Amino acid sequence: MSTDFNKRREESAGLMEYSAENLVPFGPIHPSLKEPEYFKIILEGERIVDVIPRIGYVHRGLEKAAEMRPWVQNMYMFERTCGICSFVHSLCYGQAVEGLTIFQVPKRAEYIRLIICEMERIHSHLLWVGLMGHWAGFDTLFMWVWQDREVVLDLVEAISGNRVHKSMNAFCGVRRDMPEGMEKHIVERMKFMTDRARYYRDIIDTEETMLERTQKVGAHVTQDTVEKLCAVGPMARYVGLRQDVRLNNPYAAYGEVPFEIVTRNEGDVQALLRLRLDEIIASANMISYAVENLPDGPIKVKIPPVIPAGEHSSRCEAPRGEIFYYVKSTGGRTPDRVKSRQPTLANLPLALEILKGQTLADVPVVLTAIDPCFGCMDRMSFLDTEENKQWTWSGEQLRQYGINYYFPDRKKKA
Amino acid sequence: MSENILEQIGKIANETNSKVVTLRKGETVIEVEKDNLRTFITHLVQDLKVRNLTTITGLDLGQEIGIMYHFSYERETIHVRTKVAKTSAAPSIVKIIPGAILYEMEVHDMFGTGFEGNPWNDKKLLLPDNWPSDLPPPLLKSSKPAEIRKRLHLEAEPKK
Amino acid sequence: MLEQLAKWARTRSPWVFHINASSCNGCDIELVASLTPRYDIERFGAVLVPSPRHADVLIVTGTVNAQTKEPLKRVYSQLPEPKHVIAIGACAATGGVFKGCYNVGQGIQDVIPVDMFIPGCPPRPEAIMYGVLKLLGEVE
Numbered sequence: 001m002s003t004d005f006n007k008r009r010e011e012s013a014g015l016m017e018y019s020a021e022n023l024v025p026f027g028p029i030h031p032s033l034k035e036p037e038y039f040k041i042i043l044e045g046e047r048i049v050d051v052i053p054r055i056g057y058v059h060r061g062l063e064k065a066a067e068m069r070p071w072v073q074n075m076y077m078f079e080r081t082c083g084i085c086s087f088v089h090s091l092c093y094g095q096a097v098e099g100l101t102i103f104q105v106p107k108r109a110e111y112i113r114l115i116i117c118e119m120e121r122i123h124s125h126l127l128w129v130g131l132m133g134h135w136a137g138f139d140t141l142f143m144w145v146w147q148d149r150e151v152v153l154d155l156v157e158a159i160s161g162n163r164v165h166k167s168m169n170a171f172c173g174v175r176r177d178m179p180e181g182m183e184k185h186i187v188e189r190m191k192f193m194t195d196r197a198r199y200y201r202d203i204i205d206t207e208e209t210m211l212e213r214t215q216k217v218g219a220h221v222t223q224d225t226v227e228k229l230c231a232v233g234p235m236a237r238y239v240g241l242r243q244d245v246r247l248n249n250p251y252a253a254y255g256e257v258p259f260e261i262v263t264r265n266e267g268d269v270q271a272l273l274r275l276r277l278d279e280i281i282a283s284a285n286m287i288s289y290a291v292e293n294l295p296d297g298p299i300k301v302k303i304p305p306v307i308p309a310g311e312h313s314s315r316c317e318a319p320r321g322e323i324f325y326y327v328k329s330t331g332g333r334t335p336d337r338v339k340s341r342q343p344t345l346a347n348l349p350l351a352l353e354i355l356k357g358q359t360l361a362d363v364p365v366v367l368t369a370i371d372p373c374f375g376c377m378d379r380m381s382f383l384d385t386e387e388n389k390q391w392t393w394s395g396e397q398l399r400q401y402g403i404n405y406y407f408p409d410r411k412k413k414a
Numbered sequence: 415m416s417e418n419i420l421e422q423i424g425k426i427a428n429e430t431n432s433k434v435v436t437l438r439k440g441e442t443v444i445e446v447e448k449d450n451l452r453t454f455i456t457h458l459v460q461d462l463k464v465r466n467l468t469t470i471t472g473l474d475l476g477q478e479i480g481i482m483y484h485f486s487y488e489r490e491t492i493h494v495r496t497k498v499a500k501t502s503a504a505p506s507i508v509k510i511i512p513g514a515i516l517y518e519m520e521v522h523d524m525f526g527t528g529f530e531g532n533p534w535n536d537k538k539l540l541l542p543d544n545w546p547s548d549l550p551p552p553l554l555k556s557s558k559p560a561e562i563r564k565r566l567h568l569e570a571e572p573k574k
Numbered sequence: 575m576l577e578q579l580a581k582w583a584r585t586r587s588p589w590v591f592h593i594n595a596s597s598c599n600g601c602d603i604e605l606v607a608s609l610t611p612r613y614d615i616e617r618f619g620a621v622l623v624p625s626p627r628h629a630d631v632l633i634v635t636g637t638v639n640a641q642t643k644e645p646l647k648r649v650y651s652q653l654p655e656p657k658h659v660i661a662i663g664a665c666a667a668t669g670g671v672f673k674g675c676y677n678v679g680q681g682i683q684d685v686i687p688v689d690m691f692i693p694g695c696p697p698r699p700e701a702i703m704y705g706v707l708k709l710l711g712e713v714e
Contacts (some may be wrong), residue, residue: 052537053516057641058596059540061675063524064552064559068674077671083600083696099438127603146610164600164696227465230513243466249440249489313441313484313491315468324468326484341469349513396624542640542677552676559676566640566677570684
């Protein structure tokens with residue numbers, strides 16, 4: 001059985017062999033039972049053979065709406081593309097539009113942008129580490145990490161006034177200045193964050209639950225696969241590629257603040273955990289440096305509401321990977337075309353590739369490892385070609401299945 | 415290294431009869447004919463090792479649909495632009511860059527341009543399942559959001 | 575007598591099912607943050623359940639779009655009576671900043687009846703807890 005499976009897996013793992021006819025209708029399928037789902041997972045017994053994505057649950061039509069709204073309103077709309085990396089979205093859009101004008105961003109604003117970007121990175125990575133703990137069945141990690149995350153959210157709130165959608169960006173600058181006398185406090189909190197990140201790093205390297213669920217899971221990814229599928233961010237860095245926009249194409253103050261890129265070579269889910277925790281430490285160092293060396297000067301330059309004609313693109317490094325914005329202007333008060341590419345879309349083909357060959361119990365951990373948006377985990381349907389079964393599970397049911405599979409002696413939660 | 419890449423791109427552009435336009439430092443647009451697209455991108459990816467496709471953007475240019483392929487190589491951003499008529503299909507580059515598969519699906523959803531050779535060309539990526547087949551694609555300049563909302567039954571029902 | 579006991583159990587320990595109807599996840603993470611030790615909604619007895627058939631209260635984030643309209647209605651019908659619905663955030667109330675986009679409804683009250691709106695973009699965890707507890711107070 002296993003040799004047969006391996007042969008099939010080799011065939012279906014070939015990147016050129018995307019087959020269009022994957023779903024074989026089995027038995028009487030009642031039309032009213034058909035639920036739209038994010039992933040259709042095709043199994044042979046316990047092993048995954050293929051995954052078909054169906055996103056579109058969060059498709060709201062932002063690019064069309066952007067063509068009808070003034071330039072500055074779009075900045076705050078694109079911020080709400082994602083609740084977790086919202087500042088980077090508005091920054092990337094802002095940079096794409098600023099490039100069409102003749103104005104320069106003041107130095108102080110660039111440093112403040114860097115500080116908020118890195119704080120966002122810390123909060124996003126901590127959020128993700130907590131979620132990994134939750135999906136792996138280690139809820140204590142989830143609770144502790146999210147409590148430490150509140151430290152960073154307090155700092156963000158003190159600077160910008162909001163925890164999630166900071167609305168700090170403006171064209172050619174930022175809207176609020178750094179409050180007076182906060183430098184010492186920020187440096188001290190960053191030291192606390194570094195200590196906590198080291199502590200969690202220890203946990204994921206030694207704690208049995210996490211080792212069982214993350215070591216060597218999803219470990220058949222090569223550098224060539226990642227490059228062919230054009231994955232970005234941590235999903236490229238965890239196989240050793242030095243791919244980071246902050247290094248390759250610095251923006252804001254990244255050219256001046258010392259930056260160490262973090263890469264790993266193992267290529268499994270545990271490598272992603274280690275990589276993101278190390279990135280938290282690197283971010284904390286950058287914030288401390290930027291806060292202590294903040295240049296004086298204005299924080300904003302006023303620009304006219306009409307943007308000159310032309311096209312420009314910008315890329316930034318969000319916590320999940322590379323964000324890309326392309327903007328086209330015909331010289332009016334509203335854009336002609338805005339295109340935004342989120343990193344989760346870029347990493348999705350890689351995620352589908354990693355899933356092939358995994359067991360069903362590994363699905364929640366592997367899918368969370370690429371750091372997708374929440375909603376993607378809500379609904380999945382499964383088709384088992386061996387047993388002629390088809391069923392739908394919510395994320396929570398799948399999570400419980402995974403925990404029972406790996407830790408069968410643990411009592412099931414009520 | 416970066417200047418070298420622009421020189422080499424210029425050479426391929428000459429061979430395929432394409433036009434190179436420098437927008438500013440770090441951004442270049444190459445206008446390629448639809449029939450030369452696959453050759454151009456094959457050279458770019460295999461010979462020059464420009465492997466990172468960022469995304470594919472569609473543009474409504476009035477009579478035609480513009481398709482832009484955005485590549486990143488160190489500090490250079492390279493846009494490759496081609497044009498297809500509104501009713502015809504474009505060549506798919508999935509065999510050259512497997513990572514392009516979802517981006518082509520997105521352009522197909524938003525502008526109606528099919529991609530010949532894309533195995534998931536008949537599947538929807540972003541548009542809802544109940545999208546009426548006679549409704550034009552949303553990102554064309556002629557499509558109106560209020561009309562689309564009505565056809566998708568998203569308007570509030572009048573209070574009884 | 576049994577009815578009073580059931581009512582007491584429901585208000586002292588509401589079981590909550592959360593559904594994300596095309597939200598940007600901002601409201602979702604503030605909702606999940608209210609479970610974490612600093613805010614800790616569990617001390618009021620609220621528990622997140624994995625299936626709508628076990629829930630008393632449905633929490634919806636995000637504005638409804640064409641793809642999530644039917645699942646939302648289906649989940650609402652799966653909740654056993656008596657049920658309550660809480661809409662979190664500006665998007666769930668009116669469509670929020672996306673009002674006017676082509677794939678966005680004008681708020682979820684056009685799809686299912688809503689008992690409580692919690693405004694904010696996103697509302698703080700304290701605001702979410704206040705809203706949930708106020709709803710229970712009204713039930714009582």
